[in-house]
Amino acid sequence: MPRKTPQLSVKDLFENGQQYYLPHISIDNVIFGFHDNELKVLLLQWNENGRWCLPGGFVLKDEDIQDAAARVLKSRTSLSDIFLSQFHTFGSSKRKRRRHGIDKPKWLKADSWFMDRFITIGYWALVEFSKVIPKPDEFSMACQWCDIDKVPKLILDHNDILDQALVSLRRNLNEFPLGKDLLPTNFTMPELQRLYETVLNKKLDRRNFQKKILGLDILIKLQERKQGGAHKAPFLYKFDRTKYKKAMKSGLKSGLQ
Amino acid sequence: MPRKTPQLSVKDLFENGQQYYLPHISIDNVIFGFHDNELKVLLLQWNENGRWCLPGGFVLKDEDIQDAAARVLKSRTSLSDIFLSQFHTFGSSKRKRRRHGIDKPKWLKADSWFMDRFITIGYWALVEFSKVIPKPDEFSMACQWCDIDKVPKLILDHNDILDQALVSLRRNLNEFPLGKDLLPTNFTMPELQRLYETVLNKKLDRRNFQKKILGLDILIKLQERKQGGAHKAPFLYKFDRTKYKKAMKSGLKSGLQ
DNA sequence: CTCTATTGTGTACGGCTTACACAATGTAAA
DNA sequence: TTTACATTGTGTAAGCCGTACACAATAGAG
Numbered sequence: 001m002p003r004k005t006p007q008l009s010v011k012d013l014f015e016n017g018q019q020y021y022l023p024h025i026s027i028d029n030v031i032f033g034f035h036d037n038e039l040k041v042l043l044l045q046w047n048e049n050g051r052w053c054l055p056g057g058f059v060l061k062d063e064d065i066q067d068a069a070a071r072v073l074k075s076r077t078s079l080s081d082i083f084l085s086q087f088h089t090f091g092s093s094k095r096k097r098r099r100h101g102i103d104k105p106k107w108l109k110a111d112s113w114f115m116d117r118f119i120t121i122g123y124w125a126l127v128e129f130s131k132v133i134p135k136p137d138e139f140s141m142a143c144q145w146c147d148i149d150k151v152p153k154l155i156l157d158h159n160d161i162l163d164q165a166l167v168s169l170r171r172n173l174n175e176f177p178l179g180k181d182l183l184p185t186n187f188t189m190p191e192l193q194r195l196y197e198t199v200l201n202k203k204l205d206r207r208n209f210q211k212k213i214l215g216l217d218i219l220i221k222l223q224e225r226k227q228g229g230a231h232k233a234p235f236l237y238k239f240d241r242t243k244y245k246k247a248m249k250s251g252l253k254s255g256l257q
Numbered sequence: 258m259p260r261k262t263p264q265l266s267v268k269d270l271f272e273n274g275q276q277y278y279l280p281h282i283s284i285d286n287v288i289f290g291f292h293d294n295e296l297k298v299l300l301l302q303w304n305e306n307g308r309w310c311l312p313g314g315f316v317l318k319d320e321d322i323q324d325a326a327a328r329v330l331k332s333r334t335s336l337s338d339i340f341l342s343q344f345h346t347f348g349s350s351k352r353k354r355r356r357h358g359i360d361k362p363k364w365l366k367a368d369s370w371f372m373d374r375f376i377t378i379g380y381w382a383l384v385e386f387s388k389v390i391p392k393p394d395e396f397s398m399a400c401q402w403c404d405i406d407k408v409p410k411l412i413l414d415h416n417d418i419l420d421q422a423l424v425s426l427r428r429n430l431n432e433f434p435l436g437k438d439l440l441p442t443n444f445t446m447p448e449l450q451r452l453y454e455t456v457l458n459k460k461l462d463r464r465n466f467q468k469k470i471l472g473l474d475i476l477i478k479l480q481e482r483k484q485g486g487a488h489k490a491p492f493l494y495k496f497d498r499t500k501y502k503k504a505m506k507s508g509l510k511s512g513l514q
Numbered sequence: 515c516t517c518t519a520t521t522g523t524g525t526a527c528g529g530c531t532t533a534c535a536c537a538a539t540g541t542a543a544a
Numbered sequence: 545t546t547t548a549c550a551t552t553g554t555g556t557a558a559g560c561c562g563t564a565c566a567c568a569a570t571a572g573a574g
Contacts, residue, residue: 022281022374022376023280023281024279024280024281024282025281025282025376059348059376061350061374062350062374063350064348064349064350065346065348065349065376066348068348086345086346088343089322089343089346089378091316091321091322091323091325091378092321092322093318093319093320093321117279117318117319119279119282119316119322119378121346121348121376
């Protein structure tokens with residue numbers, strides 16, 4: 001059951017957040033999108049020092065962690081009912097902002113709960129790029145997509161978290177087909193292939209790829225072709241919702257790799 | 258860097274544990290062993306009410322969670338340098354002993370940190386049955402192996418945690434060969450096969466199994482045979498440490514399933 | 515000594531994966 | 545208008561892997 005975040009000022013949150021949230025525990029979301037044939041991840045830019053980080057948040061005292069992750073996702077993207085996969089919990093004793101003086105706003109007392117050690121639970125989500133309305137949080141001046149190959153140095157261990165999310169995503173490709181959540185409703189086979197190639201970070205054979213994907217029997221080939229591109233117009237496809245669900249239940253026998 | 262647990266009495270731990278440990282956070286270990294052709298899991302029996310649970314513990318304020326899990330493992334089994342795989346973090350807001358009155362010792366105040374909500378981080382480990390010296394913790398009257406098929410109703414969501422550990426273990430069979438940690442140094446092919454059959458919960462073909470395992474090229478066939486059993490004496494094998502490590506780095510191409 | 519359960523070994527089939535070639539089409543340049 | 549080029553649509557052959565399966569050898573039990 002999703003809950004409402006208390007409406008706190010930034011100062012209140014820093015100084016009294018522990019009244020509402022569990023101390024020492026945070027959520028970090030790695031939100032993947034796909035656009036212009038590039039895999040993207042949603043990042044926030046911290047007000048105080050301009051450094052980048054993953055969208056994150058805290059867990060309300062009577063809130064399930066899965067709901068907390070969904071709440072964070074919704075408040076940064078406007079999206080709900082998105083599948084969130086918990087992939088790892090990061091618990092180095094050195095995970096504290098206190099160690100990185102640059103991260104502390106000057107007006108904040110050094111003993112704020114916010115500066116303390118945090119164990120963070122990592123989730124990733126796949127979202128349709130065009131449906132996202134990026135929205136910064138109270139701490140941030142910007143919330144925007146970043147090409148997966150151009151991610152800057154992030155705060156704390158957020159680069160590690162991102163890397164592990166990608167590893168987890170790749171492992172999961174054997175269990176569900178990619179695309180339904182990352183591509184628009186109608187898409188072409190080359191687009192889907194490039195998505196796979198980006199996530200797996202390797203080239204795939206065009207003909208074998210098509211054979212395999214169609215062999216899963218979860219796509220519907222449309223009559224129309226994608227107009228406007230240079231060169232021969234490719235056919236459009238869309239997912240067959242019914243067959244997709246059925247395939248999910250029984251599990252994919254053989255993954256793309 | 259492993260740390261020492263503060264030596265607290267049970268009463269102190271219940272009432273003042275939050276001075277040493279992070280509040281609301283716990284560790285639970287699913288420790289697998291293999292004996293008499295059966296997969297076993299190590300369980301504890303709670304002093305107050307005789308109910309069973311997974312071996313668990315808390316995270317010291319300046320301790321990595323991985324180290325905390327290793328500390329818990331060592332204090333229940335006497336084993337160190339064991340691979341611990343973090344598989345999931347359980348964070349339902351209903352995870353609190355307060356809800357289960359039966360769990361509270363009568364002398365404990367209802368507002369003890371111990372009765373509060375806990376988010377628990379789950380790890381599993383594979384250990385050699387014969388090397389374990391089971392040792393109860395401060396709260397328990399017993400610490401012993403339980404057949405995986407005969408696990409009773411455990412406290413809180415510990416049955417869920419155990420189930421998910423098994424699922425995680427099965428998924429990981431594609432990435433590393435089973436046996437090095439669960440079997441004695443020398444073992445027979447039928448023993449190894451029965452281990453796989455138990456974990457995967459299905460029968461495997463004897464001849465194909467042998468072909469595949471030997472194909473991994475990580476076993477050394479010994480000259481001796483296992484004496485003493487009824488029927489034809491099977492050959493003994495042991496793991497080739499060097500080749501094993503090499504195979505781990507490059508990853509197994511094809512798993513057993 | 516015989517019987518039986520178990521171990522040791524090899525082969526054939528089918529399916530999946532991989533490698534690969536040529537015709538068709540739409541845009542851009544000549 | 546024609547040509548060139550990049551890209552799409554489609555099918556086939558070879559090889560590897562997984563699976564199914566049979567028979568001889570051996571050790572203990574009776």
